[in-house]
Amino acid sequence: MEAPLNHANFNLNIGGIVAFLGGEEAISAMESMHFYRYRKWLGWYNSPGAYIIAKHYGRLARSQIWDGIYPGPNDEPAKLLGLDGEHGPPYRGIVSGTILSDTGHVGHVFAQHCENLETNLSQYSLNAAFIKPAQQTTNAVGTKPRHPTKAVNVIVVDLEETTSSEGAEEPGQIPVKLGDTKSPLWPVAIASVPISLNIACCIICGLYEEWFAFGVILYGILCNGIASYFIGSAKIYLKHTIPSQHSPPGNGILEYKSDTLIVCRGSEKVINYVVKGRFIVRYGHEEDKEATRYHQIGFSAMLLTTQAIAQLFLIPISGLFGQIMFLSTLAISWIYNAFLSSIDKERLQQQLLTQYLPFKNNACTGTKVQLPTRTSAVVFALLCGLPDLQGDPQANAECATEIMSNLLPKGTEVWRRWQAEVAKRIRELSSTEHSTSLPPADGPFRFAEYDDKGLKETDKNLLKVLIDDARGGYESYYEFLRPKPNAQSGLGGSPA
Structure with a gap:
């Protein structure tokens, strides 16, 4: 059967560029492959950008041969798959005193998840002084409004130890099954469209005896399918460092951006999953040598490189109809890769x-709680993060002072006095005669009196504002501890 346009004096001559166009989209599409079940089996289409894909993933192969073909540093698989490389928020241990300036990729993903939680207004935010005049009720009449400041969110997360380590190859690992997302048949149905259209174009080329285009399309389908399978056949673990059995509680605060404090509560071991954890990607069997485990990746990269060379030489000598069919498969595959690239991979990592x-x-x-000022948020975070408010009063006061010094200004006399007053109240709250659930009207945070002697009038006014913030932080903490949610704020929690 004679192919259409067989006598046309026109040649698309696209073989020299198709190996480079669409590579970034194809790489981005492969990065989302591990989050869907069966996706490693769904790469059977002629993807554009074969040479770019080969150069990118060829750096995984570790041997003198592969390093010669694909020069450059042998990047960690987690980084090439988009599971590493981000910087996480700084962390400060409340009891241990640990300070980490960067909690890594896992800390970054965890902070993003916390930021997306639903916000609840704190008890202090519902204070009449922070309600806009149009929203104030008759009870707010006569209340002197506060100068508006930037609200700060405090997220309280509780983690607990687990003994489950099934499938782990070494201590401190949790095997991660990236394909356990919902609706596994949905990506199968979507992928069937480009796969079927690519195969159809290949068959049509065979029917019209466009054998060069037929061979290049078929080889491209096989190369991309094999590469997808090998790259997708990875074992992935969530790994963390194992602390000493005698380590203190790992409760600490992540400072995310300028308006979010994340209080992590639990043992040092489970907190390390967040602040010192990272994703580990392994290929092949553990008993194999490192170079041997990556031979399949090198082999698939070589197939993609030969695909690019075949396109360069064979497509220009194919008929015009064959070239159109070949270009059609690339267009279809590019649209599919662009669709996969649009998937929010950060959201998938959070899940x-x-x-x-x-x-x-x-x-x-x-639980995400919004407080109207940073000082009230720091007090709230401190009270939530101290692991034992019935413990050593002096130790709790020292921990509180250290955290306040890191999270708030400390260079003026006003701030030093305020921090001393808050530390004093935490010391009193931790003493045996007080309870962590003591109502604000009866507890030490009522601030019946405080030291403002020797301060200028402006400094006295500032200290009073800061004292009100500390009182508001404790009021919000008290509401947080209540077993039933507050009707207005929707809060509820449990002591650390």
Whole structure:
């Protein structure tokens, strides 16, 4: 059967560029492959950008041969798959005193998950002084309004130890099954469209005896399918460092951006999943040598390189109809890769992390509370993060002072006095005659009196404002501890 346009004096001559166009989209599409079941089996289409894909993933192969063909540093698989490389928020241990300036990729994903939680207004935010005049009720009449400041969110997350380590190859690992997302048949149905259209174009080329185009399309389908399978056949673990059995509680605060404090509560071991954890990607069998484990990746990269060379030489000598069919497969595959690239992989990583982190009571979430000022937020975070408010009063006061010094200004006399007053109240709250559930009207945070002697009038006014913030932080903490949610703020929690 004679092919259409067989006598046309026109040649698309696209073989020299198709190996480079669409490579970034194809790489981005492969990065989302591990989050869907069966996706490693769904790469049977002629993807554009074969040479770019080969150069990118060829760096995984570790041997003198592969390093010669694909020069450059042998990047870690987690980085090439988009599971590493981000910087996480700084962390400060409340009891241990640990300070980490960067909690890494896992800390970044965890902070993003916490930021997306639903916000609850704190008890202090519902104070009449912070309600806009149009929203104030008759009870707010006569209340002197506060100068508006930037609200700060405090997220409280409880983690607990788990003994489950099934499938782990070494201590401190949790095996991660990236394909355990919902609706596994949905990506299969979507992928069937480009796969079927690519195969149809290949068959049509055969029917019209466009054998060069037929061979290049078929080879491209096989190369991309094999590469997808090998790259997708990875074992992935969530790994963390194992602390000493005698380590203090790991309760600490992540400072995310300028308006979010994340209070992590739990043992040092489980907190390390967040602040010192990272994703580990392994190929092949553990008993194999490192170079041997990556031979399949090198082989698939070589197939993609030969695909690019075949396109360069064979497509220009194919008939015009064959060239159109070949270009059609690339267009279809590019649209599909662009669709996969548009998937929010950060959101998928958040779902993955929350699925495997040992949340207390399998809550898979936390409580997000908004406070109207940073000082009140720091006090609230401190009270939530101290592991034992019935413990050593002096130790609790020292921990509180250290955290306040890191999270708030400390260079003026006003701030030094305020921090001393808050530390004093925490010391009193931790003493045996007081309870962590003591109502604000009866507890030490009522601030019946405080030291403002020797200060200028402006400094006295500032200290009073800061004292009100500390009182508001404790009021919000008291509401947070209540077993039933508050009707207005929707808060509820449990002591650390």
